Amino acid sequence: MTLTKRIIPCLDVNDYKVVKGLNFSSISNVGNPIFLAKKYSDACADELIFLDITASQEHRKIMKSLVAEVATTIDIPFTVGGGISNIEHARDILLHGADKIAVNTAAVKNPKLIKQLMNAFGKQCVVVAMDVKRNYNLSENKNIFVQNGKKFWFEVYIYGGKEATGLDAIYWTQKVKNFGAGEILLTSIDMDGTKNGYDLDLTTAVVNNTSIPVIASGGCGHPQHMLDVFQISNASGALAASIFHYDSYSIQKVKKFLQQNDIDVRL
């Protein structure tokens, strides 16, 4: 056996509640973060990702206590992201029990932050989260892809998917490893919440342009989607939210399905 593929439930947290959105908007409540974290940890989740989707100043204190409560509840690795923009904030979250820090907007605006985080905490601690959307307005110096005869490039978005950056996701992928990232959390805005499967073109392209682990995210609605992403790309992990939150499939069930299809998983 060797390193297994990671199945990672994600908690999008807003004011002490786990929420779920569609294409990064229209949010609805799904439950208590502590309860869900414990449930997933007990059910053999390989890791847990916790994204603070509000991240206002007032909110920060609440989040720290929530991070500590979740960390106390589980015995698997735990990544926290959302609004982290400097070393002090990152250290604070780590001291409250996170194992890894995910940075997104702040990393795009200030790539030096990635290096600072790596120097302070080690690269295994630094996750660069990338929210990506297909852009069909072609421009120069972009990596162009084609699907069903339509040409497009992959554009990085910031501020929770609200603001386009003009940054080519493939170019950004090539950069972040050298800045010191230890992992990429790759979310397709196009597929997020659709339950139609991961963006396989995007995942494959990102995996093939880096040597650090890539976690595929956005669009998982069925265990088959995880199988697809592992068979087609060399993603190191697959993230899902709604299929676990709504008990459509248990983590165990997903892992058994993957194992039956020759994907190495921890069971």
Next chain:
Amino acid sequence: MSKIAIFDYGSGNIFNLKKSIESMGSEVHVISNFNSIQYYDGLFFPGVGNFDPAIKKLVDNKNSKKSFRDILTELPIFGICLGMELLFEKSEEGIENGLDMIEGDVIHLPTTMIVPHMGWNNILIEKQNDLLDGIDNNSWAYFAHSYMVRPKKTEIVYAKSDYGAKIPAIIAHHNLFGTQFHPEKSSVTGIKILQNFLRMCKK
């Protein structure tokens, strides 16, 4: 009740390690110097950080490397991941010298692999040791590292893991113990290993 110290390099998450050991009934103190080290029954070098900054914190001002070897001859010490790497002579991660308590060095993982080696992998037990009491061969452990140790004396390696190379996963040498994986994040296997270590700390 045993008294356990965790050395804090100032680099991050020792929360989970502290929480795990406390839940096993030990009194845990986070320390940043070795002034009162004689009062402890065991010491952890935690696993988060970067080689050079961590070494600099350890050998900061008063603590010379020589005094390390003098103080820490009998106290059971558990180095996790980076904490284990620090026990060696040097590392490709940094330019600083290591603590030089174990002969050998720390090298980068094979570049043919996705690095960091991040996630759950099996531990392949080579031979028995008190630290491995009750641990089955092929148990799952959580790894998150870019470097691996290369001990001069291979007999100090008790378990390995397969990732493009046979990575030393568990080492033991006199009072020194180390795991490349994170026991505090490795569910039931990790809990057992920490319990085994704490048993050795009891006087």
